[in-house]
Ligand code: ADP
Ligand code: MN
Ligand code: MN
C-alpha cells in the first residue's frame with residue numbers, strides 16, 4: 001500500500017500567546033476522508049499542555065488539506081488537543097467556538113480576517129538597516145520596487161501554497177511599516193475561517209524557514225512611530241447581509257460597546273502597545289464606531305453604508321489573536337440577547 005506523509009499540526013499551551021506545533025507521521029494513503037487519519041498523541045510536558053502527572057495529550061484530526069510543500073498525496077492535518085481520556089483539553093479553544101456556533105447557527109455568521117504580520121531577519125525587520133531605521137513611513141503601503149517592499153518573494157510563495165492547498169485567501173498587500181504584510185482569509189463560517197487562518201499561519205512560518213526569515217504576529221514589533229500589526233475581523237450575519245441590514249450592523253455596534261472590555265481580554269496579548277489612538281487605531285480605553293472611519297474601534301465599510309446592508313469591521317483584534325476566541329465572542333455578543 002502507498003504511504004503518505006501527514007503533518008499533524010496543533011496549537012500549544014504557550015502563554016500569553018499560543019504557538020503552533022507539528023510533527024510528521026507516515027500513514028497509508030491516499031486519504032479520502034478525515035476518519036482515515038488516525039488519532040495520535042504527543043508529550044504535553046514539552047508544549048505547556050501537561051496537567052498533573054499524566055503528560056500524554058491526544059491529537060484529534062479535525063481538518064486536512066493538500067500539503068502544498070511536500071505535494072503528491074501528502075497532507076497537512078489540523079488537530080484539536082484532547083486529554084488522554086478524550087475530554088477537551090483546556091488549551092482547546094476550537095471546541096468552545098464550535099459550541100457557540102451551534103447555538104447561533106441560524107444567524108449564518110461569516111468572517112473575513114485580515115492577518116497582518118512582520119518579517120524579521122535576525123533582530124531587525126526585513127529590509128531594515130542593521131540596528132537602524134529605514135525612511136519614515138509613507139511610501140511602503142501597497143508599494144512596489146526593491147526600495148519600497150521587502151520579502152515579496154516569500155509572500156508570493158506563501159500565497160501560491162495557500163491557494164494550492166485550497167485555502168480561501170481573498171488577497172494580499174504590503175503594509176504601512178516596511179517589512180510588514182497582510183493576507184486575508186474569507187468570508188467563511190467561523191470554524192472554517194479560524195481553521196484556515198491557523199493553517200495559513202503555519203504555512204507562513206514554514207515558508208519563511210526556506211528564506212531564513214521569521215514572521216512575527218507581535219502587535220507592536222517596533223515601538224515608536226511605526227504601525228502595529230492587527231487582525232481586523234470582518235463580520236456579518238444573514239440579517240446584516242439582507243435588506244435593512246445596516247440597522248442590524250448599527251445594533252451590533254451598540255452591543256459591542258457594552259462588552260468592550262470583555263472583547264479586549266481575548267483580542268491578543270500586548271494589544272495595549274498597538275491600540276494607542278495613533279497609527280489608524282482607536283485607544284484601547286475607548287469604543288467608537290463610524291462609517292469609513294479607520295480611527296474607530298469598529299468601522300462600517302463605505303459599501304455597507306451605501307448599499308444599506310453588508311458587514312462590520314472590528315479593528316481591535318491584534319495580529320496575534322486566536323481566531324477561535326475572537327469569532328466566538330463576536331457571535332456570542334452580537335447574536336446573543
Ligand atoms: P480593508 O479595506 O480593511 O483593508 P480587506 O480587503 O483587507 O479590507 O478585507 C476585507 C475582508 O472582508 C475580506 O477578507 C473579505 O473576505 C471580508 N468580507 C467581505 N464581505 C464580508 C461579509 N459580508 N462578511 C464578513 N466578511 C466579509
Ligand atoms: Mn486589509
Ligand atoms: Mn491592513
Ligand code: MN
Pocket residue numbers: 114232313
Ligand atoms: Mn481592515
